Amino acid sequence: MARVYNFSPGPATLPEEVLKEAQTQLADYKGSGMSILESSHRGKEYSAVHEEARSNIAELLNLTEDYAVLFMSGGASTQFALAPMNLMGEGGRADYVDSGSWSTKAIKEARKIGEVHLAADVKDASPARMPKPEELTLDPGAAYLHLTSNETIAGTQWKTFPDTGEVPIVADMSSDICSRTFDVNPFGLIYAGAQKNLGPAGVTIVVIRRDLAERAAGHLPTLFQYRTFVEKDSLANTPPVFPIYIVSLVTRWLLDKGGIAGIEQQNRDKAAKLYAAIDGSDFYRGTAAADSRSDMNVTFRLAEEELEKTFIEEAARQGMKGLKGHRSVGGVRASIYNAFPVEGVDALVDFMKEFEKKNG
Numbered sequence: 001m002a003r004v005y006n007f008s009p010g011p012a013t014l015p016e017e018v019l020k021e022a023q024t025q026l027a028d029y030k031g032s033g034m035s036i037l038e039s040s041h042r043g044k045e046y047s048a049v050h051e052e053a054r055s056n057i058a059e060l061l062n063l064t065e066d067y068a069v070l071f072m073s074g075g076a077s078t079q080f081a082l083a084p085m086n087l088m089g090e091g092g093r094a095d096y097v098d099s100g101s102w103s104t105k106a107i108k109e110a111r112k113i114g115e116v117h118l119a120a121d122v123k124d125a126s127p128a129r130m131p132k133p134e135e136l137t138l139d140p141g142a143a144y145l146h147l148t149s150n151e152t153i154a155g156t157q158w159k160t161f162p163d164t165g166e167v168p169i170v171a172d173m174s175s176d177i178c179s180r181t182f183d184v185n186p187f188g189l190i191y192a193g194a195q196k197n198l199g200p201a202g203v204t205i206v207v208i209r210r211d212l213a214e215r216a217a218g219h220l221p222t223l224f225q226y227r228t229f230v231e232k233d234s235l236a237n238t239p240p241v242f243p244i245y246i247v248s249l250v251t252r253w254l255l256d257k258g259g260i261a262g263i264e265q266q267n268r269d270k271a272a273k274l275y276a277a278i279d280g281s282d283f284y285r286g287t288a289a290a291d292s293r294s295d296m297n298v299t300f301r302l303a304e305e306e307l308e309k310t311f312i313e314e315a316a317r318q319g320m321k322g323l324k325g326h327r328s329v330g331g332v333r334a335s336i337y338n339a340f341p342v343e344g345v346d347a348l349v350d351f352m353k354e355f356e357k358k359n360g
């Protein structure tokens, strides 16, 4: 069976090696006579998987003991609420950057919990972009500053994170976690659904500074408190064992490739090839401002927008799937996370040239 080039924004393509390994181990996990899907989450087989996934993420992100790695459920969307519930404090307020659809959603949830101050609002900017540091108005009394490191729909990405002094940054890194190196120290909380860069849907990766996990009011439901996950090592209840197992394999695959430093240059090169193809022709037009372009989600339009449907259909016929832009914005989007192969990017660039020749 031939695998297609899957440009889907998430759930997204996984390393083929990882899928094959999971397949080999599926019915009988390491001679235990049962699948990891059937194993107790407190048994020795799963405990080793859980610990490997946790320590691989800590190693990839170069975390000190000040941070805990948690495995939660409910996707990044649940974190939109849990972050303010745990961190805003009674009568507190937080700074938020509105940079597009995903931050807007995070803001909507935070407003249900407490006071939100907009540190910057570029959600309607055209071309789409992230704010410049000098555009931010930061409230020194804010409990934290929330930002979306990569806007999956708009195709924009923070290139340098803002200096917030003592105020911790809370980041939705759903679509670029572990895709590039960065200094974790200014961050108090990082969350991401696994289904783009780290594994399948069903587990949310949360990295929290341990002292911040203590901020939550004790009256919050037990499983809504980060504290519980820190204290019980994400085993207060049954964790999503299979997604975490796949995360352990994907993170091992990443470490084998030299960790984030190893994959970062490849990610940049993949994106640069596509942006060069877009910029090199009037037939295509990038939708994000050059200084905010995402290395993960490359968004573009065709000069003749009526041709986009044909472009996407024809690409799919040639084994390049998932290129349709988000329904809220249309256009074309190539999502090229860590596991997306370089050859797939080359194939798309060739296809773009051919398509232009035929239709330009």
Ligand code: PMP
Residues within 6 Å of the ligand: 010, 074, 075, 076, 077, 078, 102, 148, 150, 151, 152, 153, 172, 173, 174, 175, 192, 193
């Ligand atoms: N934030 C960002 C940046 C996303 O890309 C997505 C999903 N595409 C979400 C949040 C929502 O994640 P989930 O479906 O895991 O709740």
